[in-house]
Amino acid sequence: MNPFEIIKAISSTKKDILENEKDYNGFMINRGLSYFPDTVIFANEMNKYHHLDNRLQFDFLINIVRKRKRFSKWNKSIESENISAIKQHYGYSNEKARDVLPLLSDENLKTIRGRIQHGGIQR
Numbered sequence: 001m002n003p004f005e006i007i008k009a010i011s012s013t014k015k016d017i018l019e020n021e022k023d024y025n026g027f028m029i030n031r032g033l034s035y036f037p038d039t040v041i042f043a044n045e046m047n048k049y050h051h052l053d054n055r056l057q058f059d060f061l062i063n064i065v066r067k068r069k070r071f072s073k074w075n076k077s078i079e080s081e082n083i084s085a086i087k088q089h090y091g092y093s094n095e096k097a098r099d100v101l102p103l104l105s106d107e108n109l110k111t112i113r114g115r116i117q118h119g120g121i122q123r
Contacts, residue, residue: 003028010061011039011070024054029061035072039065085113 001023009017010033018024026046033043042064046057079094086097086104089112104112 003032006058007032007070010058010065012067014062014067016062018055018058021054024058026050026054026057029057032074033061033065035074036070038068039070081113082109085109085116088116 001017001019003025005017006024006029009015010029030043030046033039042061046052046061049057077094082101082104083094083097086092086100086109087094090097090100092100
């Protein structure tokens with residue numbers, strides 16, 4: 001069972017579909033509910049009480065969240081070619097590469113991209 005089915009059960013169907021507690025991923029459920037103004041407070045409460053059993057968290061959310069259709073696209077990070085080149089050239093993490101990117105000029109970025117290319121046909 002995936003987290004999206006559980007979020008749908010909590011939000012709209014209100015059916016108890018949690019057969020196995022291991023199917024409940026608190027982080028993903030809370031993240032999915034945090035996109036909506038009427039459920040963000042409940043998701044935050046479950047983040048504060050993450051140590052509770054999965055069944056208790058599910059029961060709390062299914063009983064307190066009002067029935068409504070909710071859908072939103074999940075935010076995904078977009079990694080640019082420049083950040084990828086900086087990470088590979090300097091061995092930086094994503095966060096560090098994003099911090100360094102504004103400090104480099106276009107000329108610097110072109111040089112870095114030229115140094116990290118490995119073989120292949122260049123056009």
